Amino acid sequence: MTTLFTILFDGVAYGMLLFVLACGLAVTLGLMNFVNLAHGAFAMAGGYICAVLVNNQGWPFFSALPLAFVVSALIGVALERTLYRHLYTRSHLDQVLFTIGLTFMSVAAVDYIMGSSRIFIKLPAALEGQFDLFGVGIGRYRLMIIVICGLLTVALQLILSKTRFGSRLRAAVDDPRAAGGLGINVPKVFAFTFAFGCGLAGLGGALSAEILGLDPYFPLKFMIYFLIVVTVGGSSSITGPFLASLLLGIGDVAGKYYVPKMGPFVIYTIMIVILIWRPNGLFGRAAAR
């Protein structure tokens, strides 16, 4: 029984991590209708920034995390202003070709600068190990992930639904021309949203180094997971990808524990079943646009 809870806990932590990594993609894909396959590259950037700060500059882990967010967001805004915005109106195929090219360039660049071997971020001792809570093994690092990601999710949901910026963003997405006519600076809103999504990915990358491993091939290895989260969750809200991440995280961990031989296939089986049942994802709008 306690094992069940440990599995559940690990699954939730893994799912939360997937969510932070992928929700930026849900925003660009769902809200801005832009296919950004280079999303993982921003996550990798965040991871490497955090690693360099902590390992080489001696920063404390918790101050390096926000910086991973900020720098990834800045890289995001720079690329958005110079490259991405030219492709908003292009076909999805152009967007895919462009962003996959960007992904390969990022892989090669990081490989050249940082070397190809896997790197680790030195963690404070307080985050290492497991403690027992009523016999359930709770990993400290995973608990921290759940706390950080949980707070982020709540904050995101509030920003999108309750704030002025949230309504501007939704307006800009639904009808850019009308929104522009009402005095909303649509390109600015998009640039900001894009940067925020990149920042989240950067934070996710920094958090995931410990659990998923960080090397130059990160954007390619995990692209498939991000896409699964967004397709299964549907890309019209934050709730969809959030529930999809949790479902996939728990499904993956439990599948690997209880049926290790089938382990790697569980996540894909869940995806196929859900997409047959609901082709637009759990919370997809039925092809409104």
Place this chain on the structure above:
Amino acid sequence: MFIRSHMLPAAGAVAAMLALSPAHGQETVKIGLILPMTGGQASTGKQIDNAVKLYMQQNGDTVAGKKIEVILKDDAAVPDNTKRLAQELIVNDKVNFIAGFGVTPAALAAAPLATQAKVPEIVMAAGTSIITERSPYIVRTSFTLAQSSTIIGDWAAKNGIKKVATLTSDYAPGNDALNFFKQNFTAGGGEIVEEVKVPLQNPDFAPFLQRMKDSKPDAVFVFVPAGQGGNFMKQYAERGLDKAGIKVIGPGDVMDDDLLNGMGDAALGTVTAHLYSAAHPSAANREFVAAYKKAFGQRPGFMAVGGYDGIRLIYEALKKTGGKTDGDALIAAMKGMKWESPRGPIMIDPETRDIVQNIYIRKVEKVDGELYNVEFATFEAVKDSGKTKK
């Protein structure tokens, strides 16, 4: 030394190939070094390239009156590239040796070319048993997985480890390691209580490790590709398997000197069997490690030693043939050759052309603030059992 790395045109390579026999009496001896210098295996390539450079710095670039020229090519560990590059090197550059080969498929891809052109193929890294059987011109200076996996199986059975859970990556080397370990460990009276194969691209070890923990073994036998070892060790400690008294054992690839320090203290106490440790207590090794550190600013790993011994083998073979580069004569010269390597005494088995070497049982300990594999038991002159049992 002089390295050329530009690409030569490959036109007519296939046709010319058949008519080719190695050129005699030339003043330079060319070595085509094919390594993964980019991609996931790049650290292997870098170590071997470094070691070859180091050896040539130390011993000069002239042997038996011939000048040695190394031509470095990057195959990114893709066998198709290896084959094409080997062909270009043999046909256009007229190399006298091909060497390197980071992974098994790469070494196998070049084998038919070595046979056809009668050019010795020196395998400096790849570790599957079958490689040397694929061409009479292949000689290996690295290791085979069977060597380390059988030895750790024997050792575990004799040293109070009764129940073992295995965690291996689901690909050829992982399965090799698992099978050789299982065979020797169960023959010695041990029991496998849990056997898990994890996907090669495995993001998170958590569920598998939980399974290991629940099966309550004395030790976990682990083989995962270089790089994932660090993740494994961290999560192993995070999950408290170390506190539950479960040891980690395995072939030494997982505890490569290259990666060991990045793993942190979680790796302390891990027992592995392998051919080389940077902490090997011999004068030859201390000298090698010091020179390598001075030249490249890091510790050599077992891949570097494979490269260092590989280039040495080429030098010694040329000395023995008096600079003659006839493939058959070179292979004959290499067979049975013995020398003191940084890893200890080694020999080229005259029958299989594979390496015979000591396998050491090592434990990860902290020495001067750094993690090292400290050797505490030696199995002498271990042959590749992957072949001898056939």
